[in-house]
Every structure is written in structure tokens, then in C-alpha cells.
Amino acid sequence: MPVDLNKLSELLNNKLKEFFGEKILSIGITPQNELVMVVDRDVIVAVCTKLRDDADFRFDACSYITAVDRSSLGIEPRYELIYQLYSTTRKHRMRVKAGVPDDDSVIDSVDSVWKIADWTERETFDMFGIVFRGHPDLRRILMPDDWEGHPLRKDFPLGGVKSFYFKRSTEPRAGEPKNLVPRVREQLSDI
Amino acid sequence: MSATKRIVELPVQTLESMTLNMGPQHPSTHGVLRVVLELDGEVITKATSHLGYLHRAKEKHAEHKTFHQFIPYTDRMDYLAPMSNNTAYVMTVEKALGLEITPRCKYLRTLLCELARISAHLLWLGTGALELGAMTVFMWAFTQREKIYDLYEWICGARFTVSYMRVGGVSRADYPEWRRMVRDFLGQYMKAHKEFEDMLNGNEIFLNRVMNVGVISGADAVSYGLTGPSLRACGVNYDIRRDCPYLAYPEMDFEVAIETKGDCLARYFVRMKEMKEAWKIACQALEKLEKCSSEPVNIDNPKIIFPPKENVKKSMEDLIHHFLLASEGFKVPSAEVYSAIESPKGELGFFMVADGGPKAYRLGIRSPSFINLGALEKMSIGATVADIVAIIASLDPVMGEVDR
Numbered sequence: 222m223p224v225d226l227n228k229l230s231e232l233l234n235n236k237l238k239e240f241f242g243e244k245i246l247s248i249g250i251t252p253q254n255e256l257v258m259v260v261d262r263d264v265i266v267a268v269c270t271k272l273r274d275d276a277d278f279r280f281d282a283c284s285y286i287t288a289v290d291r292s293s294l295g296i297e298p299r300y301e302l303i304y305q306l307y308s309t310t311r312k313h314r315m316r317v318k319a320g321v322p323d324d325d326s327v328i329d330s331v332d333s334v335w336k337i338a339d340w341t342e343r344e345t346f347d348m349f350g351i352v353f354r355g356h357p358d359l360r361r362i363l364m365p366d367d368w369e370g371h372p373l374r375k376d377f378p379l380g381g382v383k384s385f386y387f388k389r390s391t392e393p394r395a396g397e398p399k400n401l402v403p404r405v406r407e408q409l410s411d412i
Numbered sequence: 413m414s415a416t417k418r419i420v421e422l423p424v425q426t427l428e429s430m431t432l433n434m435g436p437q438h439p440s441t442h443g444v445l446r447v448v449l450e451l452d453g454e455v456i457t458k459a460t461s462h463l464g465y466l467h468r469a470k471e472k473h474a475e476h477k478t479f480h481q482f483i484p485y486t487d488r489m490d491y492l493a494p495m496s497n498n499t500a501y502v503m504t505v506e507k508a509l510g511l512e513i514t515p516r517c518k519y520l521r522t523l524l525c526e527l528a529r530i531s532a533h534l535l536w537l538g539t540g541a542l543e544l545g546a547m548t549v550f551m552w553a554f555t556q557r558e559k560i561y562d563l564y565e566w567i568c569g570a571r572f573t574v575s576y577m578r579v580g581g582v583s584r585a586d587y588p589e590w591r592r593m594v595r596d597f598l599g600q601y602m603k604a605h606k607e608f609e610d611m612l613n614g615n616e617i618f619l620n621r622v623m624n625v626g627v628i629s630g631a632d633a634v635s636y637g638l639t640g641p642s643l644r645a646c647g648v649n650y651d652i653r654r655d656c657p658y659l660a661y662p663e664m665d666f667e668v669a670i671e672t673k674g675d676c677l678a679r680y681f682v683r684m685k686e687m688k689e690a691w692k693i694a695c696q697a698l699e700k701l702e703k704c705s706s707e708p709v710n711i712d713n714p715k716i717i718f719p720p721k722e723n724v725k726k727s728m729e730d731l732i733h734h735f736l737l738a739s740e741g742f743k744v745p746s747a748e749v750y751s752a753i754e755s756p757k758g759e760l761g762f763f764m765v766a767d768g769g770p771k772a773y774r775l776g777i778r779s780p781s782f783i784n785l786g787a788l789e790k791m792s793i794g795a796t797v798a799d800i801v802a803i804i805a806s807l808d809p810v811m812g813e814v815d816r
Contacts, residue, residue: 281634289765309648337783363467
């Protein structure tokens with residue numbers, strides 16, 4: 222069933238701007254026919270609660286939470302958090318985005334709004350290093366628990382940095398002379 | 413000697429509880445899933461999943477491979493329904509480019525996605541039943557799966573990791589003998605499906621092991637982001653094929669399977685009904701495909717999709733296009749899209765940020781198995797150790813998709 226995005230964006234404009242004012246940075250429809258709203262990171266939990274509970278919107282489910290590292294594009298703030306929302310009752314979808322700078326990469330967790338934030342925010346923390354305030358159990362999920370670095374950042378190379386699992390192989394094995402070429406590959410550039 | 417490592421210590425709930433490790437190597441965890449169970453006797457008080465054993469950094473690779481080069485990576489995510497993964501990925505790129513695929517390609521993709529759904533649910537049925545002790549169903553389900561694998565092999569050369577879809581079409585067109593093989597398979601499938609139902613639906617042992625096990629309420633399911641059969645088994649009527657239609661689904665006539673109890677048995681019924689509906693959709697898609705079988709299957713844009721190989725050896729422009737596509741790849745102008753399909757496991761979505769180059773700037777993979785598995789901890793509180801096997805089987809995670 223076709224969803225009227227223009228009407229939805231108008232409703233969002235009217236209802237949210239009266240509550241949050243200039244914390245809603247923009248509401249627009251992309252050329253690919255998707256509704257996108259950019260908000261300030263301070264109000265993310267309040268906005269999401271309103272989107273979930275308000276009768277016109279009813280975004281009772283969040284489909285995906287992730288981030289984009291925009292340092293290669295040169296856009297500030299560096300990280301942009303993406304919340305992809307959908308409604309099981311109204312069948313409409315939208316995206317909420319919030320920018321987070323590099324030096325203060327903290328944002329409130331939306332775990333109180335949707336429980337999906339439990340694992341998806343853990344993954345975003347694991348991959349980007351963004352800390353979610355108020356998350357019940359923020360630890361790494363895909364990488365090993367004691368991994369250093371955040372892989373999906375643009376300055377983390379594809380082949381990984383000198384992994385400490387290979388640290389032991391820099392030691393010469395028994396019976397071998399000491400000045401062999403070290404076995405650890407320092408850094409893999411683009412494959 | 414060794415640098416200080418920060419090992420995360422998870423608190424143990426009570427001093428009397430026992431911690432049991434259902435390790436990454438386990439015949440019943442559907443791949444490399446590690447679940448640490450805290451038990452009070454036989455009852456689970458807390459189940460913590462540890463993932464990442466199959467993490468292959470696909471999202472990072474997507475930033476270093478061209479759009480075409482990434483297609484084989486999508487095969488290996490939900491490796492039980494590779495056609496679905498391919499379709500979801502190329503649909504995202506096509507959405508960013510604003511491409512419209514041909515009707516024949518739509519019907520072909522719909523047919524293959526529904527065959528993938530039957531294939532993935534057959535594996536769920538076979539391995540799920542096997543883990544609960546019904547070995548006959550496993551053998552029968554895999555007999556049917558082998559037939560689907562033969563169909564895949566005859567259309568693209570590979571049984572498992574097909575890499576069949578391309579941006580703008582498919583790699584090789586279907587042909588009359590293949591359509592006849594699909595018709596033969598669909599003709600004999602319903603009889604086999606009835607055999608599965610006869611074997612399990614009234615089976616007391618099976619019912620006792622899955623009834624009222626792993627219950628989750630509809631509100632919880634929606635909040636945890638559950639999608640697919642697990643969500644519809646809780647009474648939430650949400651199916652992307654019907655609600656945000658894509659490909660040829662607006663023209664197809666099918667029902668959405670809903671159950672209300674939210675336990676493993678409900679998920680079983682939902683998936684069994686989905687297999688029947690997938691068969692219905694596949695039959696309809698095959699009819700429509702037969703009707704437009706003389707039309708071209710790929711779009712007519714050699715700058716995006718590879719020209720036919722015979723022409724590459726004869727025509728200069730096609731040779732140049734082939735060379736440019738193989739070396740540098742087509743460029744996608746700046747765009748940000750999220751496109752989701754109803755894969756057998758749930759909502760499989762790709763979030764793509766394109767920056768005008770031949771590679772994606774960021775590709776986020778919304779994998780249904782990862783998010784469905786997040787609800788495991790909630791579902792397994794109060795279950796026994798024997799039940800956790802049934803719960804994991806009914807959630808149907810594929811670790812390739814969970815860890816990416």
C-alpha cells in the first residue's frame with residue numbers, strides 16, 4: 222500500500238518542530254523516495270520516544286542502528302548515527318540521523334525506546350568507538366573482547382594493524398637464528 | 413611480559429548457579445555460536461551469546477571492492493539462501509542508481525527468491541527436526557534441497573554460492589529446459605511437503621518439545637527488532653513482501669502466515685505455511701516468466717551491466733564497455749539508500765552510502781539473523797537446557813549472516 226511521504230514529512234515538521242524547535246536540523250525526502258530527518262544528538266532519545274508513541278507516527282520498531290564515518294568525505298561532525306525506523310501498523314519507514322563529533326563521540330542510548338539497541342549499539346561501539354550513554358552492557362560483540370582499535374573507522378586499514386595475536390611470532394622459534402625477517406606483516410595496504 | 417589486557421568479566425548471578433558453556437563447536441548451535449548458560453539445576457537463569465567467530469569484515473571489504481566485486485561476498489552471508497542475499501544487494505545499488513529492471517528479470521528474481529525461501533526453510537526443518545531427534549525428516553528435507561541445488565546449478569553453474577544477480581539483471585538468462593526442470597520440481601514438491609507435515613504435526617514427542625517453549629510476546633518481539641517468521645509467529649502482521657512490495661510481489665497472490673502464541677511451535681507452523689505460500693508464488697512467477705521468455709532479461713545499458721560475451725569478441729564498443737566494467741566498474745552518484753527484502757530469515761536490508769566513485773563509501777548490512785539472535789537471551793530465561801536447542805533451532809540463525 223503506497224505511503225504518502227509528503228504528508229508524513231509535513232506531520233513530522235509540524236509536530237516535532239513545536240516540541241524540539243531548532244534541534245530538528247532538517248526533514249527531507251531523498252531522490253530515492255526515502256524520508257530522512259537529521260536531529261541534534263542531545264534530543265535523540267526524546268525524539269525517538271515521540272516517534273514511537275505518537276499516534277500519527279507509531280514507529281514501534283527500529284530496524285537498524287549504525288554509523289557512517291565521514292572523515293574521508295571531509296564532513297563534520299565525523300560520525301553520523303543512522304536509525305532506520307519502521308512501523309508494523311502504519312507500514313511507513315523513515316530514517317533519523319544524528320551527528321557525533323570525533324573528540325566527544327558520545328550519544329545517549331535508545332535502549333529505553335527499542336530493545337534492538339542492545340545489540341546494534343554494541344556493534345556500532347565495536348566498529349566505530351561511539352559510546353552510548355545509558356546502555357546496559359556496552360562491550361564488543363563481533364571483535365574479540367580485548368581487541369584494540371575500531372575496525373570500521375576510515376583510518377583503520379583493511380588488513381588490520383599489527384595484531385597482538387601474532388605478537389608471539391616475533392619471538393624466534395627454538396633453534397632458529399635471531400635475525401630472521403620478522404614474521405609479522407606490519408600493515409596491509411589496500412588489497 | 414604481556415601487555416595488560418582488559419578481559420571483560422561478566423557477573424555471575426548467584427553463587428549457587430552453574431555456568432555451562434555451549435561452545436562455538438557444537439552440533440546444535442547452527443554454526444559457530446557460543447552461548448554461556450547460567451543454570452540453576454537444569455533451568456536457565458541467564459544465557460549470554462558470544463558472537464564473532466565467523467566475522468569476516470564484509471562491511472569493511474565493501475568499502476574496498478567495486479559494487480560488482482562485492483556480489484560474491486553477499487552469497488556467503490546467509491549461505492542457505494544466496495539468491496536472496498544477492499537480490500537484496502543488487503536492489504540497493506539499483507535503487508541508488510534509479511534503475512528499472514525488465515519484467516522478465518523481475519519474475520525470474522521472484523521465482524529464485526521463493527525457491528531460496530523453500531530451500532532455507534527446508535534446511536531449518538531438517539536440522540531443527542534432527543536436533544530434536546527426528547532424523548527421517550532431515551533426510552527427506554535434504555532430498556528436496558538437493559533438487560533445488562540442481563536447479564541453481566543448471567542456471568548459473570554453482571550449487572551454493574551462486575553470485576547470480578547483477579546490478580541491472582542477472583548473469584545468465586534462463587532457458588526453456590531450465591523452466592521445465594523448475595516446473596517438474598514444483599510439481600512434485602507438494603507431495604513431499606505433505607509428508608513432512610504428516611511426520612511432525614501430530615507427533616507427540618515433537619509437540620512436547622516445542623510447545624510453550626521460548627515464548628516471546630508480540631510487543632517484545634517488535635521492540636527487539638525481530639522480523640520474519642519469528643515475528644509473525646507472535647501475531648504481528650508484518651511482511652515486507654506485502655507491505656513494502658518489491659520485484660513482482662504486487663502481482664502475486666499469496667497469504668501471509670500468522671500465528672499468535674509466539675512459541676517454537678508457532679514458529680514451526682508459520683514456516684511450514686510459508687513454504688506452501690512460497691510454492692504458490694513460485695508457480696505464479698514461473699507462469700509469468702514463461703509468457704515473457706522472449707524478452708531481454710538484462711537492462712540495455714552496457715555501462716552498468718556486462719554486454720553478452722559473444723558481442724565482446726565482435727564489437728569494439730562492447731569490448732571497451734566490458735574492459736571498463738571489469739577494471740574500474742560503474743560509478744554510483746552520491747546517494748544514501750536503505751533497501752530491504754523479506755529474506756527467509758527476516759528483513760535483510762542494505763544501507764549504502766555512495767560517494768560518486770566505483771566503490772561504496774559505507775555498506776551497512778542489516779542482517780536478520782543477528783538481530784533475531786538478540787532476542788535469544790530473553791526467550792531462554794526459564795527454559796531448560798534441552799529447550800535451548802529447540803529455541804535456537806526455531807530462531808533459525810545463520811552464523812554467516814550473524815557475524816558477517
